[in-house]
Amino acid sequence: xxxxxxxxxxxxxxxxxxxxxxxxxxxxxxxxxxxxxxxxxxxxxxxxxxxxxxxxxxxxxxxxxxxxxxxxxxxxxxxxxxxxxxxxxxxxxxxxxxxxxxxxxxxxxxxxxxxxxxxxxxxxxxxxxxxxxxxxxxxxxxxxxxxxxxxxxxxxxxxxxxxxxxxxxxxxxxxxxxxxxxxxxxxxxxxxxxxxxxxxxxxxxxxxxxxxxxxxxxxxxxxxxxxxxxxxxxxxxxxxxxxxxxxxxxxxxxxxxxxxxxxxxxxxxxxxxxxxxxxxxxxxxxxxxxxxxxxxxxxxxxxxxxxxxxxxxxxxxxxxxxxxxxxxxxxxxxxxxxxxxxxxxxxxxxxxxxxxxxxxxxxxxxxxxxxxxxxxxxxxxxxxxxxxxxxxxxxxxxxxxxxxxxxxxxxxxxxxxxxxxxxxxxxxxxxxxxxxxxxxxxxxxxxxxxxxxxxxxxxxxxxxxxxxxxxxxxxxxxxxxxxxxxxxxxxxxxxxxxxxxxxxxxxxxxxxxxxxxxxxxxxxxxxxxxxxxxxxxxxxxxxxxxxxxxxxxxxxxxxxxxxxxxxxxxxxxxxxxxxxxxxxxxxxxxxxxxxxxxxxxxxxxxxxxxxxxxxxxxxxxxxxxxxxxxxxxxxxxxxxxxxxxxxxxxxxxxxxxxxxxxxxxxxxxxxxxxxxxxxxxxxxxxxxxxxxxxxxxxxxxxxxxxxxxxxxxxxxxxxxxxxxxxxxxxxxxxx
Amino acid sequence: xxxxxxxxxxxxxxxxxxxxxxxxxxxxxxxxxxxxxxxxxxxxxxxxxxxxxxxxxxxxxxxxxxxxxxxxxxxxxxxxxxxxxxxxxxxxxxxxxxxxxxxxxxxxxxxxxxxxxxxxxxxxxxxxxxxxxxxxxxxxxxxxxxxxxxxxxxxxxxxxxxxxxxxxxxxxxxxxxxxxxxxxxxxxxxxxxxxxxxxxxxxxxxxxxxxxxxxxxxxxxxxxxxxxxxxxxxxxx
Numbered sequence: 001x002x003x004x005x006x007x008x009x010x011x012x013x014x015x016x017x018x019x020x021x022x023x024x025x026x027x028x029x030x031x032x033x034x035x036x037x038x039x040x041x042x043x044x045x046x047x048x049x050x051x052x053x054x055x056x057x058x059x060x061x062x063x064x065x066x067x068x069x070x071x072x073x074x075x076x077x078x079x080x081x082x083x084x085x086x087x088x089x090x091x092x093x094x095x096x097x098x099x100x101x102x103x104x105x106x107x108x109x110x111x112x113x114x115x116x117x118x119x120x121x122x123x124x125x126x127x128x129x130x131x132x133x134x135x136x137x138x139x140x141x142x143x144x145x146x147x148x149x150x151x152x153x154x155x156x157x158x159x160x161x162x163x164x165x166x167x168x169x170x171x172x173x174x175x176x177x178x179x180x181x182x183x184x185x186x187x188x189x190x191x192x193x194x195x196x197x198x199x200x201x202x203x204x205x206x207x208x209x210x211x212x213x214x215x216x217x218x219x220x221x222x223x224x225x226x227x228x229x230x231x232x233x234x235x236x237x238x239x240x241x242x243x244x245x246x247x248x249x250x251x252x253x254x255x256x257x258x259x260x261x262x263x264x265x266x267x268x269x270x271x272x273x274x275x276x277x278x279x280x281x282x283x284x285x286x287x288x289x290x291x292x293x294x295x296x297x298x299x300x301x302x303x304x305x306x307x308x309x310x311x312x313x314x315x316x317x318x319x320x321x322x323x324x325x326x327x328x329x330x331x332x333x334x335x336x337x338x339x340x341x342x343x344x345x346x347x348x349x350x351x352x353x354x355x356x357x358x359x360x361x362x363x364x365x366x367x368x369x370x371x372x373x374x375x376x377x378x379x380x381x382x383x384x385x386x387x388x389x390x391x392x393x394x395x396x397x398x399x400x401x402x403x404x405x406x407x408x409x410x411x412x413x414x415x416x417x418x419x420x421x422x423x424x425x426x427x428x429x430x431x432x433x434x435x436x437x438x439x440x441x442x443x444x445x446x447x448x449x450x451x452x453x454x455x456x457x458x459x460x461x462x463x464x465x466x467x468x469x470x471x472x473x474x475x476x477x478x479x480x481x482x483x484x485x486x487x488x489x490x491x492x493x494x495x496x497x498x499x500x501x502x503x504x505x506x507x508x509x510x511x512x513x514x515x516x517x518x519x520x521x522x523x524x525x526x527x528x529x530x531x532x533x534x535x536x537x538x539x540x541x542x543x544x545x546x547x548x549x550x551x552x553x554x555x556x557x558x559x560x561x562x563x564x565x566x567x568x569x570x571x572x573x574x575x576x577x578x579x580x581x582x583x584x585x586x587x588x589x590x591x592x593x594x595x596x597x598x599x600x601x602x603x604x605x606x607x608x609x610x611x612x613x614x615x616x617x618x619x620x621x622x623x624x625x626x627x628x629x630x631x632x633x634x635x636x637x638x639x640x641x642x643x644x645x646x647x648x649x650x651x652x653x654x655x656x657x658x659x660x661x662x663x664x665x666x667x668x669x670x671x672x673x674x675x676x677x678x679x680x681x682x683x684x685x686x687x688x689x690x691x692x693x694x695x696x697x698x699x700x701x702x703x704x705x706x707x708x709x710x711x712x713x714x715x716x717x718x719x720x721x722x723x724x725x726x727x728x729x730x731x732x733x734x735x
Numbered sequence: 736x737x738x739x740x741x742x743x744x745x746x747x748x749x750x751x752x753x754x755x756x757x758x759x760x761x762x763x764x765x766x767x768x769x770x771x772x773x774x775x776x777x778x779x780x781x782x783x784x785x786x787x788x789x790x791x792x793x794x795x796x797x798x799x800x801x802x803x804x805x806x807x808x809x810x811x812x813x814x815x816x817x818x819x820x821x822x823x824x825x826x827x828x829x830x831x832x833x834x835x836x837x838x839x840x841x842x843x844x845x846x847x848x849x850x851x852x853x854x855x856x857x858x859x860x861x862x863x864x865x866x867x868x869x870x871x872x873x874x875x876x877x878x879x880x881x882x883x884x885x886x887x888x889x890x891x892x893x894x895x896x897x898x899x900x901x902x903x904x905x906x907x908x909x910x911x912x913x914x915x916x917x918x919x920x921x922x923x924x925x926x927x928x929x930x931x932x933x934x935x936x937x938x939x940x941x942x943x944x945x946x947x948x949x950x951x952x953x954x955x956x957x958x959x960x961x962x963x964x965x966x967x968x969x970x971x972x
Contacts, residue, residue, distance in 0.1 A: 005878055009905040013877045016904060016934050017941050018963045037963065369823070713786040 029103060033061055049108060052097075060094075063103045084144045092135035094155070094164040109162045111155035115219050115375070116368065119405065122248055125219040126278050128154070128161045133212050133275035135163045140205045140271060147203060149211035150190040151218055189224040189234065190214040193262050196238040206264040209274055213259020213267075220248055222378040222404060225260055227386060244386075247412040251287045258289040347384055351377045351396050358403050374404040391420030395427045407434065428452040429471055436474035437501070439508075450478050466492055470501060482509050577606035581627060588634070597634050603627045618662035625654040625671050629678065636682075651675055666710035670720055673702035677727050684730075692730075699727040767947065768807070768821060769798065770879070774871035778825055781864040783832075797828045804831075816958055817948035818872055822865060873962060880941040881905070887940070888933065895919055899926060900933035 033050040050061045082099030095107040192210035194202035225243035228234035243260045268274040354377040358370035381397040394417035401410035432452025453475040473488035492502040510518035580603035587596035607624035628651035635644035658668045680695035703724040780790040888897040916923045
């Protein structure tokens with residue numbers, strides 16, 4: 001029964017299955033819209049991607065979700081949203097095209113939410129939020145407050161940000177009854193306290209400023225300013241607790257903190273003022289945001305004293321309890337400690353798995369998935385730390401942040417971990433590595449880095465052997481022992497040619513030596529790898545070898561550099577030999593026979609060096625035979641019979657050894673067939689028919705063997721078949 | 736588990752994937768994954784540019800690896816849908832596979848080259864493996880639901896229902912209810928009612944199949960919408 005269904009049948013089955021959906025859930029839209037797919041669901045609406053047949057464009061259409069469709073309040077709000085947003089025309093605001101009480105059609109933005117950007121530096125985030133702030137300011141000027149700004153409402157297309165979904169927009173000018181007092185609307189995590197309190201009348205321009213600040217905080221730190229186990233707690237935290245410092249840079253901290261002030265009047269007065277300050281920060285100018293006034297701080301202090309007094313009262317009650325029964329509080333304390341320990345253990349296991357997965361995924365180029373996983377783990381770790389200050393968890397968080405590409409934030413956590421537990425040798429070792437990667441170390445930091453990197457380490461899966469090697473290399477480099485440092489670093493590269501950090505350190509050493517060329521080589525190769533480490537990188541490197549003359553010569557220089565530096569540079573030698581061989585074929589095609597011969601000899605030389613190190617590598621023997629077969633041909637063409645003969649014998653010798661080492665390798669059989677065919681041609685040319693016939697038969701047998709052994713998609717299958725038909729014909733011709 | 740052929744479709748376990756994770760769930764999860772043999776094979780073939788036999792072998796190898804590396808045991812349904820989980824698993828597998836191949840090269844087993852050196856690795860703009868997996872996945876689900884519907888209707892004495900469904904929705908030619916009534920010797924009212932019944936059962940079965948690959952109702956909704964995401968205005972009647 002499980003025969004394959006034709007395409008039209010599949011389409012009909014899909015239509016049958018979809019009927020249900022379209023019957024009840026799908027929007028009642030005018031015929032001009034053809035719904036393509038659902039884009040997403042929010043608290044009250046569903047957004048579809050639809051084709052507007054009339055204007056022949058794709059747009060986003062928002063309608064009320066099934067069970068909300070009859071809610072008059074929501075309908076009213078939807079129309080209001082449309083009317084408000086339709087007034088806005090700004091390059092950073094998704095345009096509203098058309099609106100009725102049933103639906104709104106808007107510009108379709110094919111972007112990703114701000115917090116899902118694959119690779120974004122703090123400066124990039126700041127620039128995007130600045131653009132969004134300008135757009136929000138424009139909306140404010142038109143009397144529209146967004147009221148639901150959050151990363152998922154800032155969509156980034158390329159490097160252009162769009163503010164979308166003025167879903168809770170309230171016309172400032174209109175005294176709206178749509179927003180009911182005491183009803184919390186919006187996304188609590190990014191909400192200002194006045195909104196969290198449900199004080200809708202107090203919600204205004206500065207509420208959006210707060211949300212922009214919270215959004216920036218979330219993007220920069222990987223977690224929102226406040227996290228809590230449940231909604232009531234979260235709302236309380238938003239209303240009462242101070243946001244933790246961002247810990248990136250003082251001025252940026254100030255800007256974000258100014259957005260996140262509890263009292264609206266302490267925040268920026270307008271979104272434009274925020275945008276201006278972000279601009280100043282981007283231009284490295286002093287920001288306008290200032291630490292809070294004395295009066296403000298005094299008020300805060302008083303409030304805090306109030307809570308201290310409350311805490312003291314609680315402690316007093318506890319003390320009474322202790323005198324009543326000693327056992328209960330101790331048991332309580334113990335169980336709380338145990339719970340925290342259990343959750344720390346669970347967190348560690350989770351974080352380790354995430355780190356592992358993220359590394360894998362990044363290697364494959366799937367950075368977005370990796371970062372999502374990391375963000376989840378980072379959020380968990382931060383939530384844990386908000387409740388328990390455990391140095392090891394700070395350490396864990398630093399590893400997650402480093403993997404997330406936030407070295408500065410990682411360093412902050414590392415420092416916290418070490419402050420909490422100076423005996424965390426691994427954390428200190430990582431701090432040493434982090435310090436060593438900086439270019440501007442002062443004497444104290446240098447001494448600190450060397451001391452950190454000299455610590456004995458326990459076994460720790462997250463610190464690989466390569467990290468340890470790297471630590472030794474960096475210590476050597478920092479103490480001026482450049483020879484040892486570069487030796488160890490090259491050792492690292494033998495194990496992992498894609499080790500970016502090792503390449504960067506080698507670049508630093510080259511700079512210290514004044515060798516600009518090698519410094520450029522090491523650093524640019526590091527950049528290359530960072531952009532696309534993994535199979536793609538190596539495929540690209542292979543591809544690069546083949547493409548252009550310029551590319552060829554460039555590759556040659558690269559590998560020459562690498563081959564002369566490595567301790568065991570067999571990989572580089574093999575690669576360079578390949579380059580020489582490809583170059584030979586190209587030079588010969590261009591008629592530059594003498595150069596071709598030179599290149600070919602260089603290829604043979606590299607194989608000699610390679611085989612001197614690893615004498616029993618069938619592949620290398622086979623490849624040298626390939627070079628020798630070509631050498632024989634070129635020498636014969638150049639009239640150098642003796643050299644041709646020697647090359648021939650050497651090729652036959654290599655192939656025999658290769659056969660012995662790898663009897664089932666089709667390439668070796670292919671090349672044996674090729675060599676025998678060449679031999680037959682020579683013998684035929686000198687009139688030795690019987691010899692030629694025998695060689696032809698050898699060639700045919702070897703080629704048949706190759707074709708039998710090779711996989712169906714063997715790249716040389718066609719060439720092998722052609723050659724086989726040639727030698728079979730040759731065999732017949734010899735008779 | 737060592738057969739290189741796709742498993743019979745009837746091996747599909749009707750358990751939600753989040754419930755079969757952990758404990759001895761690895762095997763069951765593998766069985767569930769194996770029922771998606773074809774999409775998995777298509778993904779690998781696209782990702783590594785493989786031909787038929789090589790793709791079969793590697794698919795087999797992927798399952799072996801996922802079992803051996805306890806990948807199924809480590810699955811966390813809370814982190815996504817089964818389809819996404821499989822893609823992640825496959826990506827991991829490819830990394831391992833690539834690492835292994837690379838390690839062999841680095842360890843001295845040089846890549847074998849032949850004389851023809853024109854096999855440049857040019858990256859064309861072929862379909863993305865994920866898209867191919869998605870397309871195959873969708874096709875597989877629809878077909879599997881059809882097979883189950885047939886089994887269910889025929890097993891419950893409603894073979895005619897399925898015959899109507901097949902003739903009306905799956906045949907090459909367009910037929911109307913009247914023709915169907917004549918063909919199967921039933922009334923036009925029966926055609927209409929029975930077709931409706933078969934249709935509703937088809938939807939329910941398909942939904943159950945999709946539900947097996949997700950964790951909760953919200954994810955089900957997402958996955959269900961995804962199923963129709965690329966539907967063009969087909970020939971649905």
